[in-house]
Amino acid sequence: MTPRRRATLRDIAAALDLSVNTVSRALAGKDAVSPETRERVRAEAERLGYVPNTMARSLVQGNAMTLGLVITNPSNPFYARLISAIEERGRVHGYALMLMVTEDSVDNERRVVDELMRWGVDGVLAVPVQHGFDHWERLRKSGTPVVLLNRGLPGLETDLVGVDYYDSARQATEHLLAGGARELYLVEEDLDISPVAERVRGFRAVLDEQGVTVRDDHMVKVPTRRREASSQPWDPVDSYEIGRDLAARIGPGAAVLAGNDYFALGVYRAFTEHGLSVPGDVRVAGHGDHAFAAYLAPPLTTVRLPATEVGAMAVDRLLERMSGESEAGSPQRTLLPAELVVRTSTMVGGR
Amino acid sequence: MTPRRRATLRDIAAALDLSVNTVSRALAGKDAVSPETRERVRAEAERLGYVPNTMARSLVQGNAMTLGLVITNPSNPFYARLISAIEERGRVHGYALMLMVTEDSVDNERRVVDELMRWGVDGVLAVPVQHGFDHWERLRKSGTPVVLLNRGLPGLETDLVGVDYYDSARQATEHLLAGGARELYLVEEDLDISPVAERVRGFRAVLDEQGVTVRDDHMVKVPTRRREASSQPWDPVDSYEIGRDLAARIGPGAAVLAGNDYFALGVYRAFTEHGLSVPGDVRVAGHGDHAFAAYLAPPLTTVRLPATEVGAMAVDRLLERMSGESEAGSPQRTLLPAELVVRTSTMVGGR
DNA sequence: GTGAAAGCGCTAACAT
DNA sequence: ATGTTAGCGCTTTCAC
Numbered sequence: 237m238t239p240r241r242r243a244t245l246r247d248i249a250a251a252l253d254l255s256v257n258t259v260s261r262a263l264a265g266k267d268a269v270s271p272e273t274r275e276r277v278r279a280e281a282e283r284l285g286y287v288p289n290t291m292a293r294s295l296v297q298g299n300a301m302t303l304g305l306v307i308t309n310p311s312n313p314f315y316a317r318l319i320s321a322i323e324e325r326g327r328v329h330g331y332a333l334m335l336m337v338t339e340d341s342v343d344n345e346r347r348v349v350d351e352l353m354r355w356g357v358d359g360v361l362a363v364p365v366q367h368g369f370d371h372w373e374r375l376r377k378s379g380t381p382v383v384l385l386n387r388g389l390p391g392l393e394t395d396l397v398g399v400d401y402y403d404s405a406r407q408a409t410e411h412l413l414a415g416g417a418r419e420l421y422l423v424e425e426d427l428d429i430s431p432v433a434e435r436v437r438g439f440r441a442v443l444d445e446q447g448v449t450v451r452d453d454h455m456v457k458v459p460t461r462r463r464e465a466s467s468q469p470w471d472p473v474d475s476y477e478i479g480r481d482l483a484a485r486i487g488p489g490a491a492v493l494a495g496n497d498y499f500a501l502g503v504y505r506a507f508t509e510h511g512l513s514v515p516g517d518v519r520v521a522g523h524g525d526h527a528f529a530a531y532l533a534p535p536l537t538t539v540r541l542p543a544t545e546v547g548a549m550a551v552d553r554l555l556e557r558m559s560g561e562s563e564a565g566s567p568q569r570t571l572l573p574a575e576l577v578v579r580t581s582t583m584v585g586g587r
Numbered sequence: 588m589t590p591r592r593r594a595t596l597r598d599i600a601a602a603l604d605l606s607v608n609t610v611s612r613a614l615a616g617k618d619a620v621s622p623e624t625r626e627r628v629r630a631e632a633e634r635l636g637y638v639p640n641t642m643a644r645s646l647v648q649g650n651a652m653t654l655g656l657v658i659t660n661p662s663n664p665f666y667a668r669l670i671s672a673i674e675e676r677g678r679v680h681g682y683a684l685m686l687m688v689t690e691d692s693v694d695n696e697r698r699v700v701d702e703l704m705r706w707g708v709d710g711v712l713a714v715p716v717q718h719g720f721d722h723w724e725r726l727r728k729s730g731t732p733v734v735l736l737n738r739g740l741p742g743l744e745t746d747l748v749g750v751d752y753y754d755s756a757r758q759a760t761e762h763l764l765a766g767g768a769r770e771l772y773l774v775e776e777d778l779d780i781s782p783v784a785e786r787v788r789g790f791r792a793v794l795d796e797q798g799v800t801v802r803d804d805h806m807v808k809v810p811t812r813r814r815e816a817s818s819q820p821w822d823p824v825d826s827y828e829i830g831r832d833l834a835a836r837i838g839p840g841a842a843v844l845a846g847n848d849y850f851a852l853g854v855y856r857a858f859t860e861h862g863l864s865v866p867g868d869v870r871v872a873g874h875g876d877h878a879f880a881a882y883l884a885p886p887l888t889t890v891r892l893p894a895t896e897v898g899a900m901a902v903d904r905l906l907e908r909m910s911g912e913s914e915a916g917s918p919q920r921t922l923l924p925a926e927l928v929v930r931t932s933t934m935v936g937g938r
Numbered sequence: 939g940t941g942a943a944a945g946c947g948c949t950a951a952c953a954t
Numbered sequence: 955a956t957g958t959t960a961g962c963g964c965t966t967t968c969a970c
Contacts, residue, residue, distance in 0.1 A: 244963060255941045268939055290705040291642050292963035296946045310670045316662040323688045332702060335686040337674045354641040472882040501882045528879045531823040531852045595947055606957045621955055643947035647962045
């Protein structure tokens, strides 16, 4: 209401006829201050509603006490959880979080990385867009540690904490085969990003190992349409069409592994409309274990992603780099395991 | 790699034998600089990889060029979209976003509001926890404009931009009645927050107006369990139990309006297991129009929330207050309309 | 135990 | 057109 000027150390010093310096030390809890002085300062600070100016402190101390988080889309449930985990872990260590959203656009990414540099954040966590990385290189050259989340950035020497999608796809694929599936389809995002590539690799690896034929038309890419900003990253409608196509041509013992649960959902609908039963005629498994997965009809087998763990570990890794502990160490890649959650949609005898 | 010190204006000035001031003006594009000098400065800045220090500039100019966003849970899809919309709109105007997550805890909220004050952010957007608001009052007193999102804070004189949940509940309730429903149930969160209260009010109002009896057991509260941080705000399992209970006691012409689509989903499952058909035996409508809603079996009638619009308008309102335009104006409450999306789950003749 | 002086990197007067 | 001085709010170094 009263936008009167914010009280400063000087105001307290003047009121108490002390030097700014003494007030500073008193408030900082340093030893070289008499107990009485300390108390008087404390009281006056309280009376004036003094709030320390973090920016001024940061300027002199040379650290921003801020972490930058660059994310493609907060509406991706996995990233939403990542944001929470990172914010919490960062704050525990006294760091504020500056959030930047790229919507998977490199142009945006360049802009926000520049902005982070101007702010001089102490470290950056990022889900990179994965097209061009000159800006990431500039950031690294400026001495700011960077930890990548979920997606790698080939060519950039940086730590990465993510999910082991190669393994998650393997788990799901093996599960489908063990259940008797003979004709496997992989429905994936049409994005050239490492998580997709890893899942494709895991899927193929298992099929190759077990001598199952993989035709090109077994790997289906769902076109990613450019939608308004702040929208869902995936819409089941995008996979619905794919599902209709699939429904018309699959044979007995078919199974579909989807890159995310929304794709699985779109496929469900298409199959149902086509008179196919899940899992009777087609088994379906997803990725993400989103909140709705367990409550679909039938409940969806999917892979649970360790969002909280990835976020926490990424922050820890970043703080290590910032403290210069693991200084010269070569970049570390850590992929946390996902966990297959088996539900009715892949159960041979399931309803 | 080379964590060499960041180049400053002084470095450029020294290299060119100019004063810091001239360099500053040259880079700022001010007029009082000769074209040649401007160009030399530009070149040297580039050569040294100069990046302006935003904090230093902010300190002298007295504005942080930062907005604070306090949110309860980014995993709530509505809030996730809000975050994107706000980040984008803020950045367009040159503001960075400091994100704080409260997980619906007042203790956290106090902490983060204090932190925002120490940073001296220029304005704050917040989904408040709605218990106690001493900290919000302190923030206001410090002269920082605050715009509330989605939830009111009775007793605090502040702008609010949210959703008209009274109206959304009215729309849905009227729709259910028009479809022939005679026994209506409202399944809501067990949280003492204004959106819930508004929906309850809208629901009751329509029933009262149309002379439909509302018994206490028609208003069901889903217990909110404290879950790990960074988790989904709602889990269908919480409403599943409620659904089982309901399934056993509802009569013909029953309908359920849920406070969010996840609750509707839990109820779906319970009904199906009990041999009830939706919408044949019970009509169901939700809130939120989450990505899965249109793809459930049957597709869920729900209310689409104007997340992007709320976010954009909240930022605009905040910027106005910051610029002092709508200075003395009394607090404005703006509730944006939600839109009922009718799907099969409430269609009388639906499959 | 306290104070004076210097400086973080920048911009805003006011010179010249 | 350029330089000098001062100062944002704080911490640090070094006197006393």
